[in-house]
Amino acid sequence: MQYNNHITAQHQLALLIEFGRQLAGETNLDKLLAMIAKQICEIVGAKYCFIFIKDEKHGEIWSKIARGKGLRYAEFHLPLDGDSIVATVANTGRTINMAAAQNNRCFKGLDLITGFKTESLLAVPLINKEGNIIGVFQLTNKEDGAAFDKNDEGLLKLLANLAAGYIEIAVLHEDLKLSYIEIIHRLAITAEYRDQNDTKIHLRNISNSCYHLAKAMGMSEKEAEIIKNASILHDIGKVAIADHILLKPAELTCEEFEIMKSHTFYGGKILQGAKSKILQTAYKMSLYHHERYDGTGYPAGLKGKAIPLEARIVAVADVFDALCMRRVYKKAWKISDAYHHIVARAGIDFDPDAVAAFKAVFDKIKQSYMGKNILQKNDNEGVSL
Numbered sequence: 428m429q430y431n432n433h434i435t436a437q438h439q440l441a442l443l444i445e446f447g448r449q450l451a452g453e454t455n456l457d458k459l460l461a462m463i464a465k466q467i468c469e470i471v472g473a474k475y476c477f478i479f480i481k482d483e484k485h486g487e488i489w490s491k492i493a494r495g496k497g498l499r500y501a502e503f504h505l506p507l508d509g510d511s512i513v514a515t516v517a518n519t520g521r522t523i524n525m526a527a528a529q530n531n532r533c534f535k536g537l538d539l540i541t542g543f544k545t546e547s548l549l550a551v552p553l554i555n556k557e558g559n560i561i562g563v564f565q566l567t568n569k570e571d572g573a574a575f576d577k578n579d580e581g582l583l584k585l586l587a588n589l590a591a592g593y594i595e596i597a598v599l600h601e602d603l604k605l606s607y608i609e610i611i612h613r614l615a616i617t618a619e620y621r622d623q624n625d626t627k628i629h630l631r632n633i634s635n636s637c638y639h640l641a642k643a644m645g646m647s648e649k650e651a652e653i654i655k656n657a658s659i660l661h662d663i664g665k666v667a668i669a670d671h672i673l674l675k676p677a678e679l680t681c682e683e684f685e686i687m688k689s690h691t692f693y694g695g696k697i698l699q700g701a702k703s704k705i706l707q708t709a710y711k712m713s714l715y716h717h718e719r720y721d722g723t724g725y726p727a728g729l730k731g732k733a734i735p736l737e738a739r740i741v742a743v744a745d746v747f748d749a750l751c752m753r754r755v756y757k758k759a760w761k762i763s764d765a766y767h768h769i770v771a772r773a774g775i776d777f778d779p780d781a782v783a784a785f786k787a788v789f790d791k792i793k794q795s796y797m798g799k800n801i802l803q804k805n806d807n808e809g810v811s812l
Contacts, residue, residue, distance in 0.1 A: 446470065450590060456597040463590050470586065471579055473549075473566035479505075479513045480562045480598065481553075488517050488563065513563045516550045520560055522584070523550045526574035549575035551583050553591045561595055608656055611705065615659040629748060630659045632795045636744035639791045643784035644740070657708035658741045661716045664694025691717055691726050711735040716742050719776045731778075739778040743769060743785050744792075746776070751796055762796055 446466045453459045464476040479490045489504040490513075505511045512523055525548045546568045553562035564587050569575060615630055638655035646654065665673060668690050672683045679687060694713030701707050715729060715738035722730030750765035760768075766789060773782035785792070 446586065446589065450593040453593075454597050454600045456594075456601040459593065459597045463586075463594075467564065467566065467583070467586055471566060471575075471582055472570045473575075474568040474570055475566065477513075477565040477567070478562065478594075479517070479565065480594070481507070481517050481560060483507065488513055512548065512550055513565055516552050516563045516565075517560055520552045520554065522552070522580055523548070524575050524580060525549075546572075547574045549579055549583060551580070551587050553587050553594060555591050555595050561591060561598070564590075607703075607705075611656060611709075612659060615663065629752065632748045632752075633661070633741070633744050634658050635795045636747065636792045637740055639788040640740045640743060640781060640784045643788045644736075644780060653705055653708055654737060654740060657705045657712055657737065658744065660694075660698065660706075660709035661712040661741050661745060662690065662694065663697055663709070663713055664690035664692065666697075667693035688717070688725050691715070708737050711737045712741045714738070716745055718742070720773075720778050721775050724776075734778070736778075739781050743777050743781045747785075747792075762793060 446463075450459070450463070453462060460478050464478055467473065467476045477490045479488045481488050486507050487504045488507055490502060505514055507514055507517060512525075515521065516523055548565065548567050550563055550565040552560045553564060555561050564583055566575065566579075566583065569579075612630070616627070634655045637658040638651050641651035641654040642648075668687060672679065672686055675683065691714055695710060698706055698710035698713055701710060712735075715727070715735055718724035718727065718729045718734045718738060720731060720734070720739070722728055724734075747765050747769055750760040750768060751762060753759040769777065769785055770782060773779045
């Protein structure tokens with residue numbers, strides 16, 4: 428094989444070996460595509476690389492990754508039944524190599540979106556081991572200003588063959604993950620729906636706040652995402668509480684309150700023994716989110732750091748949201764009043780570290796309550812801080 432003259436043959440071979448090694452170690456679709464795009468640009472010597480995924484269910488082919496300097500926009504969707512270059516490659520399996528792509532009308536709108544001028548173009552299909560086309564690799568503009576040649580075609584096809592199977596696995600992994608998260612959300616909605624009409628807003632607010640709190644407390648992106656997705660199940664135990672108590676539009680009696688408190692116990696029973704990290708986290712949240720930092724909470728009377736961190740985080744988010752949102756038994760508080768309540772209860776109800784994080788990211792948390800949600804309909808309560 429003749430190699431491109433922008434790098435030595437030895438360097439290019441090293442890049443190919445590294446390309447294959449990295450493919451095998453990544454199942455996150457976004458990270459995998461970003462890595463592939465970067466490596467392809469280096470190996471082939473292209474300025475820009477687009478990776479398109481074929482979605483026959485929705486009749487489109489979409490790009491989530493674009494690699495290159497000066498790109499203003501990286502994600503866009505094209506119809507599979509259109510006349511774009513990538514749609515043609517995705518439908519026919521043909522390789523398209525254009526030396527003067529800027530003369531093709533398909534690129535006038537695309538260049539306007541992405542912010543660069545298309546000169547030469549090379550597009551090859553991504554074909555899985557069953558022979559099905561699952562996407563397209565598209566390169567534009569050689570680093571040396573020349574057009575893409577037959578050697579480039581062969582090299583890009585080789586890279587496409589190496590990458591196709593791993594991309595397909597990552598897409599399936601992503602679909603499975605999304606399905607899993609969707610099931611969790613629907614389960615949470617089922618539990619919360621009995622308690623309030625603004626279920627989706629409540630769950631969005633809780634998960635958003637927990638995510639920002641987790642990040643502010645030093646958690647990684649992956650850990651924060653787990654906290655975010657697990658938090659919506661913190662009240663799953665309410666499915667076991669009778670309507671006449673759960674929906675009572677007045678203060679509960681002592682006996683009724685004791686029954687209401689049992690939702691933490693039932694939540695723990697529902698989630699106990701789960702194998703997934705999200706549900707294990709949700710177990711701690713559901714069982715312990717009503718513990719207080721000073722040890723006066725329930726169900727176990729845990730104190731301080733003995734309360735799981737996950738529960739200490741969701742406790743702040745849950746109480747803040749409960750104060751800000753109207754319920755059948757109370758009016759909504761102003762955001763400023765709810766904020767000062769959380770801050771004042773640091774070391775009493777809440778972990779001081781979690782409250783410090785709350786203060787640090789409050790501008791981000793507040794955004795969930797400033798849009799067109801139920802808060803603005805709550806008795807004309809103010810929303811400014």
